[in-house]
Amino acid sequence: MALSDASPEIADALRVLHRVFGYDSFRGEQQQIIEQVVGGGDALVLMPTGGGKSLCYQIPALVRAGTGVVISPLIALMQDQVDALTALGVRAGFLNSTQDPYERQAVEQAFVAGELDLLYLAPERLRTEGTQRLLDRGEVSLFAIDEAHCVAQWGHDFRPDYLALSMLHERWPKVPRIALTATATEATHAEIAARLGLEDARHFVASFDRPNIQYRIVPKNNPLKQLLDLIRSEHEGDAGVVYCLSRASVEKTAASLVEHGIDAVPYHAGMDARTRAANQARFLREDGVVVVATIAFGMGIDKPDVRFVAHLDLPKSVEGYYQETGRAGRDGEPATAWLAYGLQDVVQQRKLIEGSEGDETHRRSLAAHLDAMLALCETVECRRVRLLAYFGQQGEPCGNCDTCLTPAESWDATVAAQKLLSTVWRLAKERRQKFGAGQIIDILQGKKTAKVIQFDHDALSVFGVGADLGTSEWRGVVRQLLALRLLAVEGDYGTLVLTDDSGEVLGGRRTVTMRKETTPAAPSGKEPGSRSGKGKAARVPVDLPAAAVPVFEALRAWRAATAKEQGVPAYVVFHDATLREIATGLPTTVAELGTIGGVGEAKLAKYAEGVLDTLAQVGATPPATPAVPAQAAAQPPAHAGVAPEPHPEPPFEDEPPFDLDEMDPWDE
Structure with missing residues (x-):
């Protein structure tokens, strides 16, 4: 759009966009969002990670008179956010508990004097009367509520202090508000609007599709080796994030990666604050560092060149999975979202739900989230289509996920399911015994192991009826029956029991279709990095001449x-x-x-x-014809600045259950 054709608000915004950021045009709905907020209106913005959400409040804060106040959930990242803004010539500051009294006083004085374009606050600090009185003394141009999904009470990142943000409009009714998130289903969208009092705001919902990310979910089989293979074959020298469920797994995985020559650091809530901050700083500030972390890490991470996100354990929800994988490829370059998923993941997550705090409604909500995640893992359809459908959007098969590259087959597993469920039933009915998957599968395959002989299980009528399937196939049957709620786990050792729906299958009134396990194809369009000696090779973009x-x-x-x-x-x-x-x-x-x-x-x-x-x-000489379109000449300065942008039988010996005491709490 030419400046002469733009409204006064957008003309000012375009000038700031060019002068501060060096770009000439907005992407997607950025212009409409910015125009809404610059004009004093409220906005609720759902936009994927890497879609340019930050510009939607940073530019209005620079165009409008006063200081834009940004409510951000993680104080650990405020310094980097302010550094990035300062590098662009934007006058930015933050107030949080990491500052000494003199630093806080300097920022407060700058705000009152009108010398800040943007001020970052945690929701906890905004709730204090002292901070509210401070804001009364200055001029606030807008309130930006980042990571707005934290207000959703049964969401994956719930923060109680976000519930108090509804008071913003009550105390400062003339100040526009913009709430932003990259993760929201239709229900979460409605909850954000209701809890923040944004029902009458203008809502903007961009596509949740991240076409540069290749989604792959693989059967878990020695996950650490699988992770090493992924890094060595596709992402040598790349920055990446590896998510584990427990602190112990984080430490073990990070140490193993280092032993194998990969520059990796751990991050979890049990580490001392100084070490944790140092590891996060290394990941953010150095090229090619891999961070191994629990879900305590990542919200708001702005590092644009994360080339892969790997999950060694099953995320609790599709929202969490989408949020975490969205930290890859923020620069729009090809990136990988890789998940190793196995039977023990289902068992462990079901046990965590059973033992969770909260009432039955809460547990049902957790179970529904898990069911959706399991459906994504077990689908034979395009992963991207399934992912978009979860967020209420339509998509076409992408050709860039594992199920598109190597189409998965489905098979009629009704008879296999009946055999397995019958074995569980006979053990409980005839022997009054309960066992884990390992013993059940040995019975089905007719293996005369020491335990089978000890308990006289070779005398059961179902002994050997499943010899037609291999062990990995039977483990897949167990996993998918658990995912379908046709089988359940019980107790600390994960013994298998029938559910209310099992009788439908045993009685022949319900058929069971399952996904066949396949070996994913090698990804297309990627060039593995290489390592020379102990040096780190950078991954060269595939479109670079x-x-x-x-x-x-x-x-x-x-x-x-x-x-x-x-x-x-x-x-x-x-x-x-x-x-x-x-x-x-x-x-x-x-x-x-x-x-x-x-x-x-x-x-x-x-x-x-x-x-x-x-x-x-380097003796570079320009090409005869410019390789890229030129931008308009730089505009003269107008005003100060803006900014950029997871029975005593250990049932699965190869995948020992996690220590529940090691589960990471919400710590930020």
Whole structure:
């Protein structure tokens, strides 16, 4: 849109977009959202991670008079968010418990004096009367409620302090509010609107599709080895996040990765705060670090170049899975969402629900979330279509998930289900015994193990009736029966018992269709990295011309040194996409560099000399025809700034049950 054709509000916003961020146009519904908030209206925004949510409140905060107040749930990330804004020339600050009294006083004085464009607060701090009186003393341009799904009471990231944010409109009725989240079903969407008093706000719902992410769910079989194979074959030298269910698993997995030459750090709530903060800082500020974490890690992580997110344990809900996998590929480059899923995951999650605090309604809610996650794992359809459907959106088969690349087969498993359920029934009825899956499968396959002989199970009429299926196939049958609630687990040792619906199958009144296990195809369009000696090889974007690769690597090296010197994450200096555009466009002057996407006025002034010197050192010469479209010339400054953007028989010996005492609480 030309400035001459734009409304005054959008014309101002476009000028800020270009001057601060170095871009000429908005994406998707950003313009409509910004126009709504700049005009003083409320907005509720559902937009996927990497879709540019932050611009939707940062630009209005810069266009409107006063300071934009951002309510953010994680104080650990506020410093990096403020650093990123400051690098763009935006006057930003935060107030949280990590500051000493003098630092807090300086920020408060700057706010009252009108010297801040954006101020970050945790919801807990906003609830205090002192903070509310402080906001009364200054001019607030807007309230931005980030990660708004935290208000959903039975959601995966519920934060009680978010419930108090409904008071914003009561105390400051003339200040517009914008609530934003990347994760919300239709029910959660409605709950956010109701609890925050945003029913009359304008609602914006973007597509939840992240086409650059390849979703893959594989049968769990020695998950640590599977993870190592994934990293070595596809993501050597890449930044990644590995999610585990327990703290003990986090420590063990991180140590094992380090032993195998992978730069990995652990993160969980049981670590001392200093070590945890140091590990998070390494992940954010260095290239190619893998963090192994519990679900306590990740909300609000802005690192754009995470190339893979791996789950070694089953997430509790589709919302949690989507939120966690969404931390991959925020820069729009290809990324992998990989999950190893097995029988013990289902057993463990069912046990956690049974032992959870809360009433029966709460447990039913948890069970419904788990059922949806299990349906995603067991589907023979496109994963992306299933994922979008969960959030109330339609999609077409993507051709870029495991079920599209290697179509899964389904089979009529009714007879197999009857054999297994009959074995469980006969043990309970004839012997008054309960066993885990291992013993049940041995009986079905006719194996005369020591335990089978000890309990005289070879005398059962079902002994050997399942010899036609292998052990992994029978484990799949058990897993899917648990997922379908045709089988249940009981007690600390995960013994198998029938459910109210089992009789439908045993009586022949219900058929059972199951997914056949397949070996996923090698991903397409990806180039595995390589390691030379102990050095770390960066993954080169597949669309970068060969001649531009050494230039891109030289720019990355310059960026790493500059970021280290300034004590900020590398992406605060420039994103990979900007370096890639520089490496192909090869600007030779400050003016030409200013036409590159992502190079705003502040960064041009700060980094132009370093970039042009680096290009000169590698002998880069510009192509005869520009490789990328040029942007409009830089506009003169208008006003201060803006910003960027998881019976005593251990039933599954190969997958020992987790220690429930090691489960990570919500700790932030």
